[in-house]
Amino acid sequence: xxxxxxxxxxxxxxxxxxxxxxxxxxxxxxxxxxxxxxxxxxxxxxxxxxxxxxxxxxxxxxxxxxxxxxxxxxxxxxxxxxxxxxxxxxxxxxxxxxxxxxxxxxxxxxxxxxxxxxxxxxxxxxxxxxxxxxxxxxxxxxxxxxxxxxxxxxxxxxxxxxxxxxxxxxxxxxxxxxxxxxxxxxxxxxxxxxxxxxxxxxxxxxxxxxxxxxxxxxxxxxxxxxxxxxxxxxxxxxxxxxxxxxxxxxxxxxxxxxxxxxxxxxxxxxxxxxxxxxxxxxxxxxxxxxxxxxx
Amino acid sequence: xxxxxxxxxxxxxxxxxxxxxxxxxxxxxxxxxxxxxxxxxxxxxxxxxxxxxxxxxxxxxxxxxxxxxxxxxxxxxxxxxxxxxxxxxxxxxxxxxxxxxxxxxxxxxxxxxxxxxxxxxxxxxxxxxxxxxxxxxxxxxxxxxxxxxxxxxxxxxxxxxxxxxxxxxxxxxxxxxxxxxxxxxxxxxxxxxxxxxxxxxxxxxxxxxxxxxxxxxxxxxxxxxxxxxxxxxxxxxxxxxxxxxxxxxxxxxxxxxxxxxxxxxxxxxxxxxxxxxxxxxxxxxxxxxxxxxxxxxxxxxxxxxxxxxxxxxxxxxxxxxxxxxxxxxxxxxxxxxxxxxx
Numbered sequence: 001x002x003x004x005x006x007x008x009x010x011x012x013x014x015x016x017x018x019x020x021x022x023x024x025x026x027x028x029x030x031x032x033x034x035x036x037x038x039x040x041x042x043x044x045x046x047x048x049x050x051x052x053x054x055x056x057x058x059x060x061x062x063x064x065x066x067x068x069x070x071x072x073x074x075x076x077x078x079x080x081x082x083x084x085x086x087x088x089x090x091x092x093x094x095x096x097x098x099x100x101x102x103x104x105x106x107x108x109x110x111x112x113x114x115x116x117x118x119x120x121x122x123x124x125x126x127x128x129x130x131x132x133x134x135x136x137x138x139x140x141x142x143x144x145x146x147x148x149x150x151x152x153x154x155x156x157x158x159x160x161x162x163x164x165x166x167x168x169x170x171x172x173x174x175x176x177x178x179x180x181x182x183x184x185x186x187x188x189x190x191x192x193x194x195x196x197x198x199x200x201x202x203x204x205x206x207x208x209x210x211x212x213x214x215x216x217x218x219x220x221x222x223x224x225x226x227x228x229x230x231x232x233x234x235x236x237x238x239x240x241x242x243x244x245x246x247x248x249x250x251x252x253x254x255x256x257x258x259x260x261x262x263x264x265x266x267x268x269x270x271x272x273x274x275x276x277x278x279x280x281x282x283x284x285x286x287x288x289x290x291x292x293x294x295x
Numbered sequence: 296x297x298x299x300x301x302x303x304x305x306x307x308x309x310x311x312x313x314x315x316x317x318x319x320x321x322x323x324x325x326x327x328x329x330x331x332x333x334x335x336x337x338x339x340x341x342x343x344x345x346x347x348x349x350x351x352x353x354x355x356x357x358x359x360x361x362x363x364x365x366x367x368x369x370x371x372x373x374x375x376x377x378x379x380x381x382x383x384x385x386x387x388x389x390x391x392x393x394x395x396x397x398x399x400x401x402x403x404x405x406x407x408x409x410x411x412x413x414x415x416x417x418x419x420x421x422x423x424x425x426x427x428x429x430x431x432x433x434x435x436x437x438x439x440x441x442x443x444x445x446x447x448x449x450x451x452x453x454x455x456x457x458x459x460x461x462x463x464x465x466x467x468x469x470x471x472x473x474x475x476x477x478x479x480x481x482x483x484x485x486x487x488x489x490x491x492x493x494x495x496x497x498x499x500x501x502x503x504x505x506x507x508x509x510x511x512x513x514x515x516x517x518x519x520x521x522x523x524x525x526x527x528x529x530x531x532x533x534x535x536x537x538x539x540x541x542x543x544x545x546x547x548x549x550x551x552x553x554x555x556x557x558x559x560x561x562x563x564x565x566x567x568x569x570x571x572x573x574x575x576x577x578x579x580x581x582x583x584x585x586x587x588x589x590x591x592x593x594x595x596x597x598x599x600x601x602x603x604x605x606x607x608x609x610x611x612x613x614x615x616x617x618x619x620x621x622x623x624x625x626x627x628x629x630x631x632x633x634x635x636x637x
Contacts, residue, residue, distance in 0.1 A: 053478060073480075080478045086470035088307055090314035095307065102303030103479040142475075 003064050004029040004150060004181045005050060010059035012045050019045040021205035022059070027198075029065075032172070032182040034196030036189070036281070038289075042205040043185040044083060047152050050183065051080055065149070076104060079143035081136075083154040083185075087127040093138055094123045097145065104146035117141040117171060133164030140171060150181045157191060169194050189281035199281075203289050213281060220287055221279035226252040226260060232270045249275075296488070300481050304489035305496075312459075312497050326451040326505050333447075334440040334513060345416045346374045348384040350398040365399055367423035373416075388413070389434030390601070395420065402426055408433040437601055441516035444509075445596035446569035448502050452528070453535050453563055453589050455498050457556050460490060460539035465552040468633070477633040487631065491536050498532045499525070519599030523606050527599060530616040531592025537623035538588060544630040563589040568597075591615045 005027040012020040020042045027033045035043045049056045052070045061070040066077070087096055097114075101107045114120050117137045122130065130138065136156055143151055153172070157165040165188075172195055176182060186192055192199055193213050201209045201216075209216055233243075233250045244251050254260040257276065264271065279287075313319060349365070368375060376393060378384035384396045388407050394416040396405040404420075404427050407413040417429075467473045476486060503525075509515070517524075542559055546552045566573070566580065567589035573581055584590045595612035598604035606613060 051478060053474065075478055075480050080475075082471060082475060082478070084471050085475045086467075086472050087475075088311055088472060090311045091307055095310065099303050099307045100479065102299050103481050105480075 001031070002029045003027070004031075005183075006060075006062045006064055007046075007050065008060045008062070010046065010049060010061065011057045012042075012049060012054070013057045018205050020049070020056075023200075023202070023205075023207045024059075025200050025207065025210060027181060027183055029181055030179045031197040032176055032184060032195050034192040034199040035183065035185040035202060036187065036192055036199055036285070037185075037202035038187060038285075041202040043202055044154055046202070047154055047183060047185055051075075051078060051152055063150075076106075076146065077148055077150065079146060079148035079151040081139045081143040081151075081153045081156055083158070085139060087135075087138070089126075089128055091127055092124050093119055093127065093130070096127060096138065097141060100142045100145050106147060107145055108147045113141050113145060116144065116174065118167075131164075132160050133167065136160060136164070136168060137171070140168075144175070148180070150183070151175065153182060153184045155185055155187070157186070157188065165191070189285065193281055201285060201288065208288050209284075216284055217279055217281070220284055222255045223253045224255075224257055224276060224278045226254060226257065227275040227277070228252070228264075228269070228271070229273045232272065233264075234267070234269070237267055237269070296485060297480075297482075301485045301489050304476075304481065304486055305493045308490060308493040309497065312493075322451070322455055322501050323505060326447050327509060329447045330440060330444065330509050330513070333443055334438070344372050344374050345395075345412060345419075346376060346393040347416065347420075348387060348393045348396040349375055349377050350381050350384055350396065350400070351377045351379070365397075367397070367420055370419060370423065373419075385432055389432055391434070391436035397424070397427070401428075403428045403430055405430045405432050407431075409435060435516055437516050440513055442597070442601065443570065444506075444513075444515055445600055446567075446593050448506060448528075449531065449567070449589055449593040449596060450564055450569045451505070452498050452502055452532050452592070453560060455501065456494060456532055456535035457539040457542070457560055459497070460494050460536050461543035461552055461556050462549070464490065464540070464543040465546050465549055469547050469549060473633045483631055483633065484628075487540060487628070491533070491540065494536050494539075495529065495532050498536075499529060502528060515600075517600050518603035520605070523604075524596060524599050526606060527592065527595040527609065527613065527616075530613060530620070531588060531595070534588040534592070534616045534620040534623065537620045537627060541623045541627035541630070544627045545632050563587045566590070568593050585615070588616060588619050591619075 003026045007026070008024050010020055010023050011018070023042075023046065035046060037043050045054070048054045050061050050070060052074045062068065063070060063074065063077075088099070091099065094110075097110060097119075101110065108116075114123065117140050119134075119137060119141060122134050125134075127135075127138070140153070140156065143153070156172075157168050160168060169191065172182065172184075176195070182195075184192075184195060196213060199211070199213055199216070200207050211219070227249045230245050230248050230250050237243075238245065238250055241252070243253075252260060261271070378387075378396075381396070381398060384393070385405060387393045388396050388405055391407065391410050391412070394407070394410065394412045397420075398404065404417075404424055406417045406429065408431050464473075467476075473486075506515075538559065539556070542555050543552055546555070562583075563569075566584045567587050568584070569589070573584055573590075576584075591612040595604075595609040595616075598609050598612075602608075
């Protein structure tokens with residue numbers, strides 16, 4: 001699979017902070033690329049440099065299909081959804097679409113974009129009156145209005161309720177199905193697991209891990225977790241195996257589920273309420289950085 | 296410059312303004328309230344004595360009624376004002392500033408046909424002016440409301456230009472509307488010129504609406520050309536918008552821009568001749584006022600309205616506004632930033 005964007009030794013320094021510290025990665029054509037990390041990790045700075053919004057202190061961002069470094073003219077080819085954007089007050093959704101459509105040489109038909117982002121129910125509503133989910137859908141529509149090959153989404157589902165988030169994921173999956181390249185930043189690990197083909201985990205301006213979600217989990221976690229209600233497990237057994245107890249549940253970490261279950265049954269432990277969970281990206285981040293992603 | 300992109304922003308900004316009912320209402324009501332207020336406050340004439348102009352090439356100024364030179368000066372409680380030229384005196388008579396003009400050297404006197412006071416003064420003096428030739432002139436009175444009209448409209452334009460451009464750009468910058476626009480192919484030049492022309496259109500539209508509406512109520516004095524008035528209005532608005540752009544070129548803080556805009560607008564409100572004439576002011580103050588765009592807008596418009604001046608008569612004001620616009624715009628474009636970096 002060909003490389004769409006090549007980021008090489010990128011660094012961004014502000015007066016006394018190094019927001020991005022010498023990072024390199026490739027974004028593959030047609031993939032959804034996830035930039036993960038806690039608040040303040042440098043994700044937004046990184047993608048804003050990639051978008052040509054701010055200048056890097058050093059390093060390069062090269063758009064491979066055009067074979068050139070990022071500059072202001074890239075805006076015709078890419079679509080951007082910012083983390084915080086106010087829309088112009090007093091304009092309706094339709095007027096906002098018209099306004100942004102006027103900026104580009106090539107645009108998607110308005111009907112198509114309304115359908116794609118499911119805007120038809122609130123087309124004539126004032127921007128100020130949109131709900132969180134409607135607003136994010138409009139912002140996504142603005143990012144897609146020039147039919148870009150590469151789309152940047154900066155924490156697109158922050159602040160949305162679970163239902164709205166799932167709807168939004170479906171929209172992104174639909175876009176992905178059109179073989180577009182998506183660069184997504186998020187601090188929701190379930191979002192990255194749902195959407196991303198490749199991920200890079202950042203912390204304090206540096207990349208601390210990169211790969212596919214599956215690869216990374218396999219690399220760092222051989223074990224799965226078995227949970228049982230505390231009252232069903234004899235305390236001698238807990239002490240013997242040095243299992244930990246957590247809010248009324250015993251957590252058993254094991255690389256061989258079958259063997260562990262057999263051992264529990266041998267000891268006449270009831271398996272009622274048993275819960276098995278494999279490690280997710282949240283666990284991975286905690287494992288890599290020693291602090292939780294939502295801190 | 297891409298006209299499609301420019302026009303899209305121009306249109307969006309106009310829609311935003313006209314749908315913001317509170318701001319629209321304020322822009323309309325504020326000048327009307329001021330005009331109505333002033334017309335009431337200054338509706339009484341304020342002077343009890345009549346004023347008579349005397350033509351005497353030798354001296355100029357107010358003379359004492361006890362002067363023995365002219366017999367008619369025996370009549371008391373009349374202000375006698377001496378003029379050097381007949382034209383200056385007749386001009387005052389036409390504008391109802393004085394009520395009668397007497398030229399003893401040629402035994403002539405003038406009354407204003409349209410002035411009730413001129414009629415009364417003529418009756419008072421009739422016995423004293425035997426042998427004088429009666430001449431007539433006519434002209435509408437310039438009330439204070441006529442005089443203050445260009446000032447109030449100009450001040451309203453100033454606030455609309457400075458705050459409507461300056462404040463809005465800083466707000467756009469602060470809440471990342473500018474950042475979102477920067478991420479599109481829209482250029483700073485297209486954005487800024489659309490903002491500028493949109494505000495120019497809004498300000499001229501609102502001023503014309505206010506003028507026309509109030510004209511029904513007050514029947515304003517106007518002897519110049521409306522075309523010239525619109526031209527000086529546009530030049531003044533353009534200059535003030537450029538100043539607003541310059542003030543707002545970098546700031547991201549609404550508090551700071553509020554302070555800066557107040558700092559810019561207050562001297563103009565007080566010193567640009569909006570409320571009172573600067574004729575008698577100290578020359579240092581007058582020089583300072585010459586650097587304020589509103590001074591030239593108000594003075595130019597006032598000359599067109601009350602003296603019937605043409606654009607070439609007020610070329611000093613026209614050129615001053617043009618020069619200031621160029622300076623403000625160049626500096627504003629040089630300093631303009633979409634998004635001040637951290």
